[in-house]
Each structure stands twice: as structure tokens, then as C-alpha cells.
Amino acid sequence: MKILIYIEDNDNKINSNSLESLKAAQEIKANKSGQVYAVTFNDIIANELTRYDLDKIYSFKNSNLDDYSPLFFIKAMENMIEEIKPDIIIFGHTYQTRDWVPRLSARLDIPFISDCTGIKIEDDLKFVRQLYQGKVTADFTVSSFPLILSFQSGSFRADQISNGSSEVNSSNIDFNDVVNTIHPDEKFQESESEVDLTQADIIVSIGRGIGKEDNLPMVNELAEKLGGNVASSRPIVDSGWLEPYHQIGSSGQTVSPKLYIALGMSGAIQHVVGMKGSQNIVVINKDSNAPFFELADYAVVGDILEIIPKMIEVLDS
Structure with a gap:
């Protein structure tokens, strides 16, 4: 089973939700046998990832990926999926991925189970979600692939990620066929009085x-x-x-x-x-x-x- 995980960067640091989701990818690999590949759009993040147990790290270089831009992100991820042909594509359930991953899912016609809180690994894979504001827990059984998943923050513990050594494959990407019609505003800054x-x-x-x-x-x-x-x-x-x-x-x-x-x-x-x-x-x-x-x-x-x-x-x- 091939698993591809997207690692989001947060001001040149690994997004904590992405890191926790890497633990989810490793759990699936450990029980279903396969490979875990990571992709990021930041070379600094790619180098940080080399200390974790990954089969390979892919890093795309292009100025259009320096800041959040959904159509360029979708194109880069589409290229990655076409190259690796993963069974499962994993994301952290962040503000960014809530915006662009549903578009990716629709474009590639790949089912998307969002905001998962856990995994149950039996004969079939089951992914856990909370419904009705947490009042109900539902298990989604998966019998066909490929599949896109996103995991809620706090679903897995980043301190339990398996360490290892992995290499980075850096490459450029051509965006000539992308007509960018979406221009996000500047990144939202929380009030100094608020606490993250x-x-x-x-x-x-x-x-x-x-x-x-x-x-x-x-x-x-x-x-x-x-x-x-x-x-x-x-x-x-x-x-x-x-x-x-x-x-x-x-x-x-x-x-x-x-x-x-x-x-x-x-x-x-x-x-x-x-x-x-x-x-x-x-x-x-x-x-x-x-x-x-x-x-x-x-x-x-x-x-x-x-x-x-x-x-x-x-x-x-």
C-alpha cells in the first residue's frame, strides 16, 4: 500500500497538524505493509523531514508555491499523485487544506473523508469521524482506493512518530497551463490578545x-x-x-x-x-x-x- 502525505509549512516550520498526521500514515504502513512518501513545497521543511521514517521525501520548487495559492497547490499535488499513484493521500485538517483539498478531490474524482479523528485497522481500514458536534462517532469502512483523508489536530501524537533516515528528491514544476483566477488575501493574523x-x-x-x-x-x-x-x-x-x-x-x-x-x-x-x-x-x-x-x-x-x-x-x- 502506497501512502502519500502532504506536509504543510507554517513560516518555515512543520505544521503541527501535518506532523501528527504523519503518525497516522506510519500506523497504516505498519499494519498494511507499504511505503510512506511525503511531499512539501518548502526545502527547509523537506530537510527537517529527513529525520523521520519515510521512504522518500519530494520537494517542489517554484515561486508560485512560496505562498498559499490553491490552484498552484492543486496542480503540484496532482502531478505528485499521478507520479506515485498512491492508495491513500493524507493531509492535516488545517484551514488551508479545508480550502483546496476538496477541489483536488473533485478534480481527480477521488473520495475524500475529512476531519477524521482515528483509525481502526482490521480486515478493512476504518476511519473514525465525529458527527453532530461530537455527539456521535461514526466508522467509515474503506474497501476501494485511492482515497483522500484529513486528520483533526490532536488525533495522533507527534512525539510517537518513528524516526529514521530518508532522502529528498527536489524538482522544479511547470505551471504554464495553470490559469490562476484565485488570489488569496494576506495571511490572517490573530489579535495579540488572542491565544493560539x-x-x-x-x-x-x-x-x-x-x-x-x-x-x-x-x-x-x-x-x-x-x-x-x-x-x-x-x-x-x-x-x-x-x-x-x-x-x-x-x-x-x-x-x-x-x-x-x-x-x-x-x-x-x-x-x-x-x-x-x-x-x-x-x-x-x-x-x-x-x-x-x-x-x-x-x-x-x-x-x-x-x-x-x-x-x-x-x-x-
């Missing part, structure tokens, strides 16, 4: 157990002393206590930090789908039957209003 939680190593997340808005300062202090960021469940945002960009879950951000501390949260599936890829999960809740404890690497049964000040005290000492 997808890049955070440590997240302190709060739920309704915080009680009232007046208790938020202690959470902010704890996050600051840990060098982390504050996040929350939807009820906190709906109450107006925190801005929407703090929300984790099916209707918020999807994250996979090194440490996720859940304070006073029950563990509703709508929230869990947004953080289940975290490397270490600490859950503190006075309800010993809270579903969140099933995900916890470290569990503490207790009142967060008593425990948070003690945590701050220990950090101060």
Missing part, C-alpha cells in the same frame, strides 16, 4: 466546578506559574467569563499539549474530542464518578477551590 492554544505545551482548563467568575484569578495565576495557558469548556465561555478563543472541544479549538490540567470538568464528549491527544492529562474533580477520570494519567478527587491555592503555594516555594 494549539501551540501551547501546558494548558490549565476550567469547567463549571470553578463556581463563579470571581474564582478565575487563581486559575490565571496557576497557569502563569506553570508557564501555560488558560482554556475552558463551553459553559464558561457561554457564561461570558472567558473569550471564545479559550474554548476547547468540538465547537472550539483542538489541542495536544504536553500537559493538560482539567479543573472541575466532568469530561463531556464534546470537550474530550478537543484534547484527547494530550500527552499527560491531570484531572481534579470532587466527583469521583466524573467520566473525565477515565482519561486521566493522574487523578485527584477533591475541591479545586481548595487544591488550586495549595498548588500555587507549592510552586511559589
Whole structure:
């Protein structure tokens, strides 16, 4: 089975969602026997990829690929697919790929299963998606190829990618037959006051157990002393206590930090789908039957209003 994965660059750095999706490609290869090929439009990214277990890395050079331009991206990827003839083409489910990959799918008449959260490898391959804002999990069974997939951020752990040594095949590409009718605006820049939680190593997340808005300062202090960021469940945002960009879950951000501390949260599936890829999960809740404890690497049964000040005290000492 041939697997082709597109690696997106983010200001000359590997997009974290693309890197996590590489783990998905390696899992399929390990169970179905085959090769994993990576393609990128950035030489810096291509050189970074050489430390991972890939059968080959392809890098296209052309000034039209320096910035996001969907029609040029589609043409480059179309050429790559025609050359390799992969069974599965994998993307991270990013803002860019949401725009241009459906066009690629339609142009090549290849089915596209988007926003997957997992893989089940049995006699047939099954890909997991969340439906109805995370209320339902569906398995999509695949029996024919080729197929295009995209994986949600946090679905796989980048720290579990197999390392190795691979070579880069750099080549130029001819775009003479591309009539570019789409000209994207400048890249969106988030407000300085907003937080991109997808890049955070440590997240302190709060739920309704915080009680009232007046208790938020202690959470902010704890996050600051840990060098982390504050996040929350939807009820906190709906109450107006925190801005929407703090929300984790099916209707918020999807994250996979090194440490996720859940304070006073029950563990509703709508929230869990947004953080289940975290490397270490600490859950503190006075309800010993809270579903969140099933995900916890470290569990503490207790009142967060008593425990948070003690945590701050220990950090101060």
C-alpha cells in the first residue's frame, strides 16, 4: 500500500497538524505493509523531514508555491499523485487544506473523508469521524482506493512518530497551463490578545466546578506559574467569563499539549474530542464518578477551590 502525505509549512516550520498526521500514515504502513512518501513545497521543511521514517521525501520548487495559492497547490499535488499513484493521500485538517483539498478531490474524482479523528485497522481500514458536534462517532469502512483523508489536530501524537533516515528528491514544476483566477488575501493574523492554544505545551482548563467568575484569578495565576495557558469548556465561555478563543472541544479549538490540567470538568464528549491527544492529562474533580477520570494519567478527587491555592503555594516555594 502506497501512502502519500502532504506536509504543510507554517513560516518555515512543520505544521503541527501535518506532523501528527504523519503518525497516522506510519500506523497504516505498519499494519498494511507499504511505503510512506511525503511531499512539501518548502526545502527547509523537506530537510527537517529527513529525520523521520519515510521512504522518500519530494520537494517542489517554484515561486508560485512560496505562498498559499490553491490552484498552484492543486496542480503540484496532482502531478505528485499521478507520479506515485498512491492508495491513500493524507493531509492535516488545517484551514488551508479545508480550502483546496476538496477541489483536488473533485478534480481527480477521488473520495475524500475529512476531519477524521482515528483509525481502526482490521480486515478493512476504518476511519473514525465525529458527527453532530461530537455527539456521535461514526466508522467509515474503506474497501476501494485511492482515497483522500484529513486528520483533526490532536488525533495522533507527534512525539510517537518513528524516526529514521530518508532522502529528498527536489524538482522544479511547470505551471504554464495553470490559469490562476484565485488570489488569496494576506495571511490572517490573530489579535495579540488572542491565544493560539494549539501551540501551547501546558494548558490549565476550567469547567463549571470553578463556581463563579470571581474564582478565575487563581486559575490565571496557576497557569502563569506553570508557564501555560488558560482554556475552558463551553459553559464558561457561554457564561461570558472567558473569550471564545479559550474554548476547547468540538465547537472550539483542538489541542495536544504536553500537559493538560482539567479543573472541575466532568469530561463531556464534546470537550474530550478537543484534547484527547494530550500527552499527560491531570484531572481534579470532587466527583469521583466524573467520566473525565477515565482519561486521566493522574487523578485527584477533591475541591479545586481548595487544591488550586495549595498548588500555587507549592510552586511559589
